Amino acid sequence: MRMHADQVDVGAEVVAALVAAQFPQWRGRPVSPLRSHGTVNALFRLGDEIVLRFPLQPSLDADLRAELLAEQDNARRIAPRVPLAVPEPLGFGEPGDGYPGPWTVYRWIPGETVDARRIGDLDGFARDLAGFVNALHAVDTEGRTGHGRGRGGPLHVHDDYVRRCLAESHHLTDTTRLARIWTRCLDAPPRDAADAWIHADLMPGNLLVRHGRLAAVIDLETVRIGDPAVDLMPAWNLLTPGPRATYRRALGVDDATWERGRGWALLQAIAALPYYVDTNPVMADTARHTLDALLRD
Template sequence: MHADQVDVGADVVAALVAEQFPQWRGYPVRPVVSSGTVNAVFRLGADIVLRFPLQPNLGPELRAELRQEQEHARLLAAHLPVAVPEPLGLGEPGEGYAGPWTAYRWIAGETARPDRVGGSDTFARDLAGVVTALHGIDTGGRTGSGTGRGGPLAAQDADVQAALARSGGFTDTARLAVVWDKCRDVPRYDAGDVWIHADLMPGNLLIRDGRLAAVIDVELVRVGDAAIDLMPAWNLLAAGPRETFRRALGVDDATWERGRGWALVQAINALHYYVETNPGMAATARHTLAAVLD
């Protein structure tokens, strides 16, 4: 998927585990198929999941990011009404893999998909409950960085315009440009920054018996604009449950439009980038853009 992506094999993973976590030596290692774009994922035994960044490096920044990710997982676990991956360890570079990696407790469940839960008002209310709890966590006075996900939506304009220019053969870019112009120019919120997940994609939501059971992949958790966590309204939910989600959250029109804008940002950038290399991500992008135009 990426020009500098590395391939990680189960044999390399097993050797790293045996060397660094001898208590897990001998546990079977199985690749986990997913539409994720950042990590190669492996299941270790019955209860452990290992995450290996596809673009590893030996610099201190990646190690710091992975440590922070595990801190954020602990923070969310203490406040959310559903499961969050429990950190179990931080792996080191070794033979066959030049970078740090992480271990978490495995959470059983199915990936949320529009055809499974997109039409469910119950699921929409479950999701709203999680988002409400997340945004209610005390920030301790922290504010967002003002860049990237959860920062000003208008700062994404150059990337969106470039993605629209590349995507004419994949989607209705003329109509999307009109929507983007509207969302981009919605005034910045006044309510202050909150804790955000910033990547509430279907693949990061697990379900059991039609109910939301877990939120995973917390690597983008940060403080920022609450609107970005409205993305599931378009990347997952049908029109009726979308309104149920909105009513349960009680968000104002400006926040809702920024959320729509963030859904567009994610999808239009993903579509052309992954259309050949990640069909699952491209399909989610198409679904999202259709909903944005709905």
């Protein structure tokens, strides 16, 4: 089922032809579509070592090209500074027959997306994730600041949007209590320190594990400079109460930052639940898990 009204479906034959035309050194390698519950890209594996990412909503607009190039630049910037693997850019694809937009090429990272039920030491997982987050937040911003829009900017600019999403979700969750939590998050003091590099999309699907341990953080399209509170979202979208406290201690965040992080978790989940409830059950279930955790916390 299509998730977006303007979604473009691309098949393996089209992908193979694009690769052959633009990356002849890889011509003939098998192309295999990858099942993904992500909402932004269609993924294809090229041979054993390469993954191709095709935006589901392609465009010739310069903004999309700039975003994809920035994602690759950011991957190169942070890779040597964090303790876990991140995607390694290998190429940049151009529009071609059958696909009307740019696309990207990365090295394949082996692993499985995290499932908290299969992690034996969830406290250790929380500490490993905090180690990555702390290292990312410590990367030099070279004096740059966030642009104040989207994730990692001020929470209050999303108030109308969250209220609309709550209104659309009254039959799906306890929106009355969630509205009170949202108001409390808005009342948290704003950040009074410099912005930092943030991932801004630490969802379970973006965390890869091998042998029960966190091995990689993927999907860097949202990496930017902003309020580090947004990277607290795993506390509610993944972790149980004990590991949630471990994550907080390992990050050393104060009460105000914790409340803003709670607000970002709520914003992401209440936006995703009504949008994906019929089209992406995994994303909808993650949203439900997050909202339930917020209601119990």
